[in-house]
Amino acid sequence: MTSAPTGSLHRLSDPASGASLEVPSYFERIEGPESIGIVAAVVPWDWPDAFRPNLNLRVDPATPDRCTPDQHATRLVAESLELGLHVAAYDLFPSRAGGHGRRIVSIFPAMGTTIVQLQYAEVRGSSLVTLTAQHDAGKYATGSAIFEHAVASLEVPAGGQEVTPDPGGLPRLDETLRARGEELPDLSGIRSAQRYVPSGPRLRPVDVDALHAGRAPKEETADESAPLRAAGLAGRRGRLTGEGDTLSRLLTRPARTISVDGSYGDRGGSLHCSQSPDLAVIVATRPPDPAVDGFGDTAAVEDDRRLAVDMVPTDSAAVAIARWVGLAPAWTVSLDDDGPSQLPSDTVRARLADPATPVPDGASGQLAELWSQRWFVWSARSSTADGWLMVTTESAGLHRIEYDGPRARLVPVPTEVALRYLLVLAGFEVGARL
Numbered sequence: 001m002t003s004a005p006t007g008s009l010h011r012l013s014d015p016a017s018g019a020s021l022e023v024p025s026y027f028e029r030i031e032g033p034e035s036i037g038i039v040a041a042v043v044p045w046d047w048p049d050a051f052r053p054n055l056n057l058r059v060d061p062a063t064p065d066r067c068t069p070d071q072h073a074t075r076l077v078a079e080s081l082e083l084g085l086h087v088a089a090y091d092l093f094p095s096r097a098g099g100h101g102r103r104i105v106s107i108f109p110a111m112g113t114t115i116v117q118l119q120y121a122e123v124r125g126s127s128l129v130t131l132t133a134q135h136d137a138g139k140y141a142t143g144s145a146i147f148e149h150a151v152a153s154l155e156v157p158a159g160g161q162e163v164t165p166d167p168g169g170l171p172r173l174d175e176t177l178r179a180r181g182e183e184l185p186d187l188s189g190i191r192s193a194q195r196y197v198p199s200g201p202r203l204r205p206v207d208v209d210a211l212h213a214g215r216a217p218k219e220e221t222a223d224e225s226a227p228l229r230a231a232g233l234a235g236r237r238g239r240l241t242g243e244g245d246t247l248s249r250l251l252t253r254p255a256r257t258i259s260v261d262g263s264y265g266d267r268g269g270s271l272h273c274s275q276s277p278d279l280a281v282i283v284a285t286r287p288p289d290p291a292v293d294g295f296g297d298t299a300a301v302e303d304d305r306r307l308a309v310d311m312v313p314t315d316s317a318a319v320a321i322a323r324w325v326g327l328a329p330a331w332t333v334s335l336d337d338d339g340p341s342q343l344p345s346d347t348v349r350a351r352l353a354d355p356a357t358p359v360p361d362g363a364s365g366q367l368a369e370l371w372s373q374r375w376f377v378w379s380a381r382s383s384t385a386d387g388w389l390m391v392t393t394e395s396a397g398l399h400r401i402e403y404d405g406p407r408a409r410l411v412p413v414p415t416e417v418a419l420r421y422l423l424v425l426a427g428f429e430v431g432a433r434l
Helices: 069-082 137-152 188-193 205-213 242-252 317-325 345-353 365-372 415-425
Strands: 009-013 020-024 027-029 038-042 054-061 086-094 100-110 113-124 127-136 256-264 267-275 279-284 307-313 376-382 388-392 398-404 407-412
Touching (some): 069 100, 069 113, 069 127, 069 188, 100 317, 113 137, 113 317, 127 137, 137 415, 205 242, 205 307, 242 267, 256 317, 317 376, 345 407, 376 415
Antiparallel strands (some): 009 020, 038 054, 054 127, 086 100, 256 267, 256 376, 267 279, 376 388, 388 398, 398 407
């Protein structure tokens, strides 16, 4: 949990439902859809070209197909995916009424930056409660504090009797957690629903080298179908166009860089992001993990080796990186409940090199399950921030590998924490004030 918001607070109420919550005094009600009980935003707002932090609360009647916290929250996830948001985290979140609601954390590009959307889903009596807050990623800490205080202060009048759920409409359960006596939804399908789909040209490595050099060989651009010419990046004599020249400058004189490397079995790949204050160019191979590979089918090996080159606003690059590494909701499970918390470093390195490496002696059931799954191993670093070495699996969650001399640990990492790490790598100071 983050610290409480600073400054004076006031309570906003929805006359229709009787629901209310506390927000900072600089959040005031603004016009919004009639279906939403409370719509609030920062007032005054004198920056029309910047994203305006906002928050809304709606209370709807529960129905048999949407009357449990996970029914409600997984439907919100589906709605976010349909709108093109990248859903990064889904977790339990304490409710003022006791028990837990659900928190969903998503990101999306807008107005030249990365926007963070925080949602809280709860069922109180016969009412569905949805609280949504949006803010620039650079204001993550302050926005999270406001969101968390709003959830903690949320008052909803007691409604009618609870609605009985339709058994056919309940989310599929996570079998690993079910075996431990926890009934929580299976989140593994979210990763493949938000693949990395580049929008820019697919270039050969020699074409990217030409962009680095600032000029393509004439013989490479004499044909109109040559990749650099077809993409509008070079003319017939090899001279770069305006867009090609911009890409060349970004690649050769970046203000900062981000590098991501990944492997999945015998498949390897990388993403490199060169950032200027305003624009960034992303050069990426196919994501090694087939679950998030959105490159599409290719007709030949030559095409399969091409690099996707995208130019985006610098502050929206984080979304592309999150998609390439497949950051998505996953339950965090401790590995050392009944086994060693540390392993020999050589054993972990052996597992990274060979998936057939035997499970360590005395391993807990959770570690044995992680060990037996396919690993997507990835590392991310920037020219201004240290990197992490991460392991993503289908159903055992996300783990960071930490080496300490002869010993190593596989540390479970909540995906919301991993999101904040990627935002810092992308250049955001996540503690900026609203």
